[in-house]
Amino acid sequence: MGREIESLPVHTYMVVDETYSRVMYYGPYSTPAAAKGKRTREINAGSNYAKDPSNVYIMRSPAGEWERVDL
Numbered sequence: 001m002g003r004e005i006e007s008l009p010v011h012t013y014m015v016v017d018e019t020y021s022r023v024m025y026y027g028p029y030s031t032p033a034a035a036k037g038k039r040t041r042e043i044n045a046g047s048n049y050a051k052d053p054s055n056v057y058i059m060r061s062p063a064g065e066w067e068r069v070d071l
Contacts, residue, residue: 011060013069015039019055032058036071 013035014027026042029035035058043051059066 011062014059014061014066015042015056016059017042017051017056019051032060032069032071 011032012027013029013032014025015029015035015038017024017026026038027035029038039056039058042056043053045051058069058071060069061067
């Protein structure tokens with residue numbers, strides 16, 4: 001069983017984690033909910049390793065330059 005996309009998404013989302021000296025990028029995601037879920041998962045990676053939410057954010061690209069999104 002495979003997955004098919006009926007139409008291309010209007011925007012593409014990416015999660016950026018600037019917690020450590022090396023910036024980590026996760027994605028791309030086709031929905032804001034998927035990106036928000038990944039952001040939440042990265043922030044709450046464990047009670048001992050919880051990250052500062054201001055260092056983990058979502059960016060959006062409408063087939064142009066990436067822009068920061070507040071969801």
